[in-house]
Amino acid sequence: xxxxxxxxxxxxxxxxxxxxQATIDAVIRQARASWQIPIVAIDxxxxxxxxxxxxxxxxxxxPLRIQxxxxxxxxxxxxxxxxxxxxxxxxxDADGQHxxxxxxxxxxxxxxxxxxxxxxxxxxxxxCARRLAWNYFRRLTGLALxxxxxxxxxxxxxxxxxxxTPEASLxxxxxxxxLLILRRHGLRIVETPVSMRLRAIGASRVFRSWWVVGKxxxxxxxxxxxxxxxxxxxxxxxxxG
Amino acid sequence: xxxxxxxxxxxxxSLAVTILxxxxxxxxxxxxxxxxxxxxxxxxxxxxxxxxxxxxxxxxGISYPPILAVIMGFSMLLVKLLTMDLERSRQERLIxxxxxxxxxxxxQAPEMPVLDKATPPENSSGKVNE
Numbered sequence: 001x002x003x004x005x006x007x008x009x010x011x012x013x014x015x016x017x018x019x020x021q022a023t024i025d026a027v028i029r030q031a032r033a034s035w036q037i038p039i040v041a042i043d044x045x046x047x048x049x050x051x052x053x054x055x056x057x058x059x060x061x062x063p064l065r066i067q068x069x070x071x072x073x074x075x076x077x078x079x080x081x082x083x084x085x086x087x088x089x090x091x092x093d094a095d096g097q098h099x100x101x102x103x104x105x106x107x108x109x110x111x112x113x114x115x116x117x118x119x120x121x122x123x124x125x126x127x128c129a130r131r132l133a134w135n136y137f138r139r140l141t142g143l144a145l146x147x148x149x150x151x152x153x154x155x156x157x158x159x160x161x162x163x164x165t166p167e168a169s170l171x172x173x174x175x176x177x178x179l180l181i182l183r184r185h186g187l188r189i190v191e192t193p194v195s196m197r198l199r200a201i202g203a204s205r206v207f208r209s210w211w212v213v214g215k216x217x218x219x220x221x222x223x224x225x226x227x228x229x230x231x232x233x234x235x236x237x238x239x240x241g
Numbered sequence: 242x243x244x245x246x247x248x249x250x251x252x253x254x255s256l257a258v259t260i261l262x263x264x265x266x267x268x269x270x271x272x273x274x275x276x277x278x279x280x281x282x283x284x285x286x287x288x289x290x291x292x293x294x295x296x297x298x299x300x301x302g303i304s305y306p307p308i309l310a311v312i313m314g315f316s317m318l319l320v321k322l323l324t325m326d327l328e329r330s331r332q333e334r335l336i337x338x339x340x341x342x343x344x345x346x347x348x349q350a351p352e353m354p355v356l357d358k359a360t361p362p363e364n365s366s367g368k369v370n371e
Contacts, residue, residue, distance in 0.1 A: 042344070062344040068337055076341040083345065169334045 007111050009157065011037045012086040013103070014077030016070050016151075017094035018044040021053050024094050028057035031092065031100040040080060041094070042073040050094075070151065071174045078155070078164045087157040091174070098152040102194040106154040109190050116159045116187035119145065120152030120194035133217065137176050140224040143183070145191055149175045152194060159187050176220050180227050249288030257281030276321065 013031055017024050028039055041054035045067035055061045062076050074091050081089050088110060092098050102120060109115040123146040134148055151174055162185045171177040182189055260281050264274045287293060298306035
C-alpha cells in the first residue's frame with residue numbers, strides 16, 4: 001500500500017545509520033513502499049556496507065567522514081533538508097524498531113498545527129532502569145514527556161531551523177538536550193503512541209553498557225542543571241523560506 | 242654558590258627562549274604564543290626581584306611568602322586549562338559543522354572521487370588526520 005501525504009508541508013525522512021547493513025535495506029524499502037517521500041540516510045562513518053546498501057535501496061546517502069553520533073548525523077540530515085527546501089523532517093532509527101506505517105500518526109499533530117514536534121513514544125518497551133532514568137530527567141527538566149529518548153520524531157520547519165543551528169551542534173544525543181533547546185525557543189512538543197518492534201540486531205546507542213549509561217546520565221544531568229533559568233527566546237520566525 | 246635569584250632567572254629565561262624558538266618554528270599559533278610569552282616575561286621579571294613576594298605576601302597577611310607564588314602560578318594554570326577547554330569546545334563545534342557540510346557536498350557530487358574504504362576513516366575522537 002502506498003499512501004501519499006498531500007497536506008504535509010514538503011516532508012523528508014532522515015535515517016541516521018551506523019553499521020546497520022543488516023537492517024537498513026528493509027527499513028528504507030518499507031518506508032518507500034508506504035510513503036512517497038524522499039529518504040535520506042546519514043552514514044555515520046560506518047565500517048560496513050551500510051552506505052552502499054542504503055544507496056541501492058533508493059535513499060540519498062550523506063557520508064560523514066568523522067563519526068558524529070546519532071544526533072550529529074540527524075543534524076546533518078536537517079541541514080540537508082533545509083538546504084533543499086524541505087519543511088517537515090521525520091527521523092527514523094535504522095535498526096528497524098520503528099514502523100514506517102506510523103509516520104502518518106506522527107505527522108498528524110503537525111498538520112493540525114497542534115505541535116511543532118511529535119515524538120513517537122512507546123514507553124512500554126522500556127526496561128525498569130530506563131524508566132527510572134526517564135523519570136529522573138522528567139523531574140530535573142520539568143518536561144512532561146514519557147519517552148524522551150525515542151528517535152522516532154517529526155519536526156516542522158520552525159523546529160528544523162532551530163535544530164540546524166550551531167547552538168545544537170555540540171549535543172551528542174537526540175534527547176533531553178534537543179528537547180530543552182526546542183522548549184527554550186517556545187516550540188510545542190507532543191507525544192503520539194506508536195507501535196515498536198523489538199530491536200532485532202544491534203543495541204541502543206545510548207543504553208549500551210553501564211559505563212556508557214553512567215557517562216550519559218552525568219553528562220545529561222549537567223546539561224539539565226546548566227539550563228535551569230535559561231530564559232526563553234523569542235519564537236522562531238518561520239516566514240523566510 | 243648559586244643563589245635563588247639565579248635559579249629562578251635561569252628558569253624564566255630558558256622558558257622564554259623555548260617559547261620564542263617554538264613561535265619562530267611556527268609551532269605555536271598567535272594567541273597561544275602571546276600567553277606563553279607573557280608567562281615567560283612574568284617569570285623572568287619575578288625572578289629578578291624575588292623579594293617582591295616577601296613584601297606583597299606580608300601585606301596580604303600570608304605568613305609563608307613562597308606559597309603566594311605557588312598559589313598564583315596554580316591559579317593561572319587553572320585559568321589556562323579552562324580557556325583551553327573553551328577553545329577545544331569551539332573547535333569541536335567547528336569540526337562537526339565542517340564534517341556535516343562535507344557530507345552535504347559529497348552527497349551533491351557523488352561522481353567526485355571520494356575516499357574509499359581502503360583509506361582508514363578519521364577516528365571517533367574527532368581528531369582529523371593530517
